[in-house]
Amino acid sequence: MSAPAPAAAPAAAPDQQQPAFRGVFGFIGGAVAKAISTTFIVLVVAAFVAQHVLDDKKTIMDAKTHSPEVVLARMLARFEAGSVIPPFEKYHVNRPEAVAMLQGVLRPALLKDYTVVIGEVGCGKTTAVLDAIRANSTGIVYHIVGAELPVDVPKRLAGSLAFAFNQFTFTAGYFKDRGIELHEVTSAEEPFKSWVLLSLSLRDVAQQFKTKHGHPATLVIDAVDQIAQQGPALLHAIQDFAKAAADEQLLNVVLVTCDGSNLPELKASSAMTRARVVEVSDITDEQAVDFLLHRGVNEDAAKRAVAEIAGGRFVLLNSLVFELQFKTVEQIFLKFHIGTRGALRRLFGDLAQISPPVSSTFCRLCRGAQHVDDVEEALGLDLTKKLLATNINILAYHPNKTYTLHSRHVQRSVAALLNCTRS
Ligand SMILES: Nc1ncnc2c1ncn2[C@@H]1O[C@H](COP(=O)(O)OP(=O)(O)OP(=O)(O)O)[C@@H](O)[C@H]1O
Numbered sequence: 001m002s003a004p005a006p007a008a009a010p011a012a013a014p015d016q017q018q019p020a021f022r023g024v025f026g027f028i029g030g031a032v033a034k035a036i037s038t039t040f041i042v043l044v045v046a047a048f049v050a051q052h053v054l055d056d057k058k059t060i061m062d063a064k065t066h067s068p069e070v071v072l073a074r075m076l077a078r079f080e081a082g083s084v085i086p087p088f089e090k091y092h093v094n095r096p097e098a099v100a101m102l103q104g105v106l107r108p109a110l111l112k113d114y115t116v117v118i119g120e121v122g123c124g125k126t127t128a129v130l131d132a133i134r135a136n137s138t139g140i141v142y143h144i145v146g147a148e149l150p151v152d153v154p155k156r157l158a159g160s161l162a163f164a165f166n167q168f169t170f171t172a173g174y175f176k177d178r179g180i181e182l183h184e185v186t187s188a189e190e191p192f193k194s195w196v197l198l199s200l201s202l203r204d205v206a207q208q209f210k211t212k213h214g215h216p217a218t219l220v221i222d223a224v225d226q227i228a229q230q231g232p233a234l235l236h237a238i239q240d241f242a243k244a245a246a247d248e249q250l251l252n253v254v255l256v257t258c259d260g261s262n263l264p265e266l267k268a269s270s271a272m273t274r275a276r277v278v279e280v281s282d283i284t285d286e287q288a289v290d291f292l293l294h295r296g297v298n299e300d301a302a303k304r305a306v307a308e309i310a311g312g313r314f315v316l317l318n319s320l321v322f323e324l325q326f327k328t329v330e331q332i333f334l335k336f337h338i339g340t341r342g343a344l345r346r347l348f349g350d351l352a353q354i355s356p357p358v359s360s361t362f363c364r365l366c367r368g369a370q371h372v373d374d375v376e377e378a379l380g381l382d383l384t385k386k387l388l389a390t391n392i393n394i395l396a397y398h399p400n401k402t403y404t405l406h407s408r409h410v411q412r413s414v415a416a417l418l419n420c421t422r423s
Pocket residue numbers: 091092093094095119120121122123124125126127128223258314315318
């Protein structure tokens with residue numbers, strides 16, 4: 001017999017339920033004791049009844065604090081308050097143009113399309129986006145995808161949006177109202193099931209926000225390249241949502257990615273045609289030298305390191321601050337040079353065999369950006385794609401329909417390896 005178990009359960013219930021428990025226990029205990037004089041049975045029955053009363057009370061409390069209305073109200077409040085952006089640390093380079101551009105993206109005068117913000121790995125996208133939000137985050141929720149498994153992406157996004165799945169009562173009627181059959185949702189696999197549930201509530205809240213404030217709220221999802229790495233299906237679902245939200249002028253969705261490599265391809269997908277692609281680029285060489293000086297690098301090394309290795313790429317500048325403590329600019333460049341030479345040899349075999357138009361195209365790329373059509377025609381689509389891959393990092397795509405070489409040191413290495421001379 002499991003008599004002690006039900007008696008133990010109410011005792012462990014949360015504090016706010018204690019008074020009700022004691023009241024019910026006392027009342028029933030007294031009534032039953034009059035009829036049957038076995039204390040043991042009284043306790044068992046009383047505990048059993050008390051458990052039921054507690055279950056009912058808990059259901060009522062859930063209905064009060066966790067009804068769909070309350071869940072949505074919490075999400076709405078999150079948008080209205082906006083995400084809290086921490087202050088910046090260390091030496092900070094002000095980028096007024098990039099920040100102003102991003103502020104335009106975050107608060108569009110007219111919502112026509114969703115936005116994809118691209119920029120090379122470590123060029124300062126996240127920092128610039130946070131700079132743009134920090135001044136006034138009202139109406140903006142910022143979420144960054146971490147190293148979590150794709151199956152957990154919607155759950156973590158839900159956390160940033162203050163959405164609680166298990167506290168929301170989804171009914172067949174709820175789905176019918178939104179043009180979806182219940183079984184479509186219940187039969188879906190994760191993470192798509194969670195994504196559908198979250199996105200439906202997100203739409204409702206976006207509608208509430210717009211009605212109340214007269215303009216759409218903004219949702220920023222940073223590092224979506226992390227989602228794409230595990231297969232594009234979830235990212236495509238998010239893009240479809242972003243596109244639909246823009247079509248209905250409901251919610252301004254901004255996706256941030258370092259993966260420009262498959263952008264030309266993604267642009268062909270239907271959801272991508274509606275995206276506005278903007279770029280966060282490198283800082284200027286002058287800003288980069290200034291940055292190194294502020295981080296304790298001497299002037300001569302700073303100028304050469306920027307000109308020959310890093311240009312205005314933050315991720316390279318940060319590693320230079322560290323490496324220049326015990327290596328020369330030449331030594332650091334040589335390491336990069338060997339990497340680039342190896343990558344090109346794996347693609348081409350003997351570099352001396354590279355001939356026009358491929359070699360001449362590379363040499364033109366060493367001098368500056370080239371139109372995508374010219375590069376793709378000269379190199380062929382297959383080769384262009386390989387050169388764009390993030391593990392090769394020879395070419396970089398830019399939304400102004402150009403390609404450049406990936407970074408300053410790649411430009412210098414390619415020019416040397418292919419004997420390009422300025423003419
Ligand atoms: N304006 C800035 N001033 C000073 N440091 C910066 C600035 N922007 C970026 N950094 C530094 O450069 C590094 C990369 O920046 P950030 O993470 O913003 O780049 P990202 O483009 O988002 O990178 P990823 O492609 O990995 O997402 C960080 O260490 C960051 O602190």
